[in-house]
Amino acid sequence: MIGTQLIDEYARAISDEKQAAVIDGSSKGTEHRYHVLHKDYQDPDALRKLAASIKDHTLHHLGDYLAKAEQALVARGAKVHFAATGEDARQTILSILQSHGVTRLTKSKSMAAEEIHLNPFLIENGVECLESDLGEFIIQLDNDEPSHIVKPIIHKNRREIARTFLREGIAADYNDDPETITRRARVHLRAKYMEAQAGITGANFVCADTGRLTLVTNEGNSRFGMAPVPVHIALVGIEKIIPREQDLAVFLNLLGRSATGQQLTVYTEFIHGPRSANQPDGPEHMHVVFMDNGRTDVLASNCKEILRCIRCGACQNVCPVYRQASGHAYRSTYGGPVGAVLSPLLFGDRFPELADLPKASSLCGACNEVCPVDIPIPDLLLRLRDKAHHAHIHSPAAIPMSPFGTLATSPSLWRTAMTMSKAMNHLPIQVAPIKPLQDWLGQRTLPESHGGDFRKWYKSRRKT
Numbered sequence: 001m002i003g004t005q006l007i008d009e010y011a012r013a014i015s016d017e018k019q020a021a022v023i024d025g026s027s028k029g030t031e032h033r034y035h036v037l038h039k040d041y042q043d044p045d046a047l048r049k050l051a052a053s054i055k056d057h058t059l060h061h062l063g064d065y066l067a068k069a070e071q072a073l074v075a076r077g078a079k080v081h082f083a084a085t086g087e088d089a090r091q092t093i094l095s096i097l098q099s100h101g102v103t104r105l106t107k108s109k110s111m112a113a114e115e116i117h118l119n120p121f122l123i124e125n126g127v128e129c130l131e132s133d134l135g136e137f138i139i140q141l142d143n144d145e146p147s148h149i150v151k152p153i154i155h156k157n158r159r160e161i162a163r164t165f166l167r168e169g170i171a172a173d174y175n176d177d178p179e180t181i182t183r184r185a186r187v188h189l190r191a192k193y194m195e196a197q198a199g200i201t202g203a204n205f206v207c208a209d210t211g212r213l214t215l216v217t218n219e220g221n222s223r224f225g226m227a228p229v230p231v232h233i234a235l236v237g238i239e240k241i242i243p244r245e246q247d248l249a250v251f252l253n254l255l256g257r258s259a260t261g262q263q264l265t266v267y268t269e270f271i272h273g274p275r276s277a278n279q280p281d282g283p284e285h286m287h288v289v290f291m292d293n294g295r296t297d298v299l300a301s302n303c304k305e306i307l308r309c310i311r312c313g314a315c316q317n318v319c320p321v322y323r324q325a326s327g328h329a330y331r332s333t334y335g336g337p338v339g340a341v342l343s344p345l346l347f348g349d350r351f352p353e354l355a356d357l358p359k360a361s362s363l364c365g366a367c368n369e370v371c372p373v374d375i376p377i378p379d380l381l382l383r384l385r386d387k388a389h390h391a392h393i394h395s396p397a398a399i400p401m402s403p404f405g406t407l408a409t410s411p412s413l414w415r416t417a418m419t420m421s422k423a424m425n426h427l428p429i430q431v432a433p434i435k436p437l438q439d440w441l442g443q444r445t446l447p448e449s450h451g452g453d454f455r456k457w458y459k460s461r462r463k464t
């Protein structure tokens with residue numbers, strides 16, 4: 001089937017200003033990644049193949065490594081919880097907060113928390129929950145959704161942010177100087193850290209051998225969020241496990257470079273349990289919630305390679321479809337190529353319409369080339385397209401390909417069509433026989449037809 005998809009509608013509706021912001025942010029990300037990776041490594045491919053093999057090994061023994069991590073964390077005084085679904089994770093976190101009497105907390109950026117809409121859930125249940133990552137904070141003020149894994153406000157420019165700060169009373173006057181914006185956010189957030197009673201974070205990696213959680217941020221906000229509070233809760237997808245601390249050398253080097261083109265992300269935190277008796281600060285209580293939420297089903301599927309993902313956003317930056325449509329077009333937490341694979345797998349049961357996402361790709365392969373864990377995204381997209389086809393899930397305005405198949409496999413029909421196609425060059429799109437075909441043609445510039453000139457030329461060559 002070919003057809004127009006919801007993502008086409010988003011791409012058409014996006015404002016010029018928003019699209020310029022997305023293109024600018026994503027192309028800069030791609031350039032920086034390329035330079036820093038090739039400057040520092042003679043063979044970056046070897047590094048990402050190593051990362052892929054470590055991840056594959058871990059996923060193959062995930063149950064064992066999770067048990068090992070749990071044991072190590074408990075030995076260090078943390079409490080470990082397992083949540084089979086997103087709802088289980090939300091309820092677990094709420095009951096932990098209630099048991100500690102928490103009504104105010106700060107949260108650092110966590111895709112797992114985004115995935116289960118933790119913020120609105122906690123607020124609905126009477127817990128004041130403030131995003132401390134600058135981008136997520138602005139998203140929260142605007143009641144918006146993040147549109148990029150690493151740069152959640154890639155779709156906004158500084159003028160919009162300055163207007164938000166003025167509207168929300170974060171700033172007394174309009175000023176769109178980036179440094180001033182950041183300073184104003186800092187002043188506002190610092191006070192909130194001190195008022196909070198708990199901090200929620202995600203984790204980029206959990207080392208099974210020691211139970212150590214590794215968190216990276218560019219703003220140091222997770223560090224601030226944890227330092228003054230008595231309770232720390234980490235919500236972690238079960239695929240974030242890696243076997244040993246020494247494996248961090250591979251992943252941290254790849255993550256910073258792939259995500260933001262930095263040799264390392266600015267702040268790297270290693271959390272090894274709650275505060276011990278001889279430590280002056282840090283949370284006295286640490287809870288780690290390992291969340292499945294569909295991941296074991298993905299592990300059992302023919303797309304399990306997507307669980308290697310370390311959420312760097314490099315595939316989003318390089319994707320021509322993402323650049324045109326922006327992250328919101330993917331209608332779920334994960335946008336871009338990673339989202340086109342992950343979202344239908346994780347959320348497809350509840351939102352069957354996400355099955356059209358794997359079609360939002362030209363299959364150019366750029367996403368696979370930049371992926372630090374060598375995920376064969378185009379192959380996975382094809383497997384998901386096949387799955388959607390067999391489940392008879394089609395785009396809203398899909399056009400069956402079988403007429404084209406008949407045409408392309410009959411030499412006489414093809415010749416006739418080629419002869420007629422020259423006349424089609426000058427016909428308006430509206431003459432296309434069906435509306436979906438009109439829509440499809442309306443979004444594409446087809447090459448000019450030469451009416452089968454190639455065949456004539458080829459025939460004449462064979463005679464000579």
Ligand code: SF4
Pocket residue numbers: 149258308309310311312313314315316338367370371372373374375
């Ligand atoms: S799929 Fe690969 S490139 Fe995309 S976010 Fe995940 S790790 Fe990064």
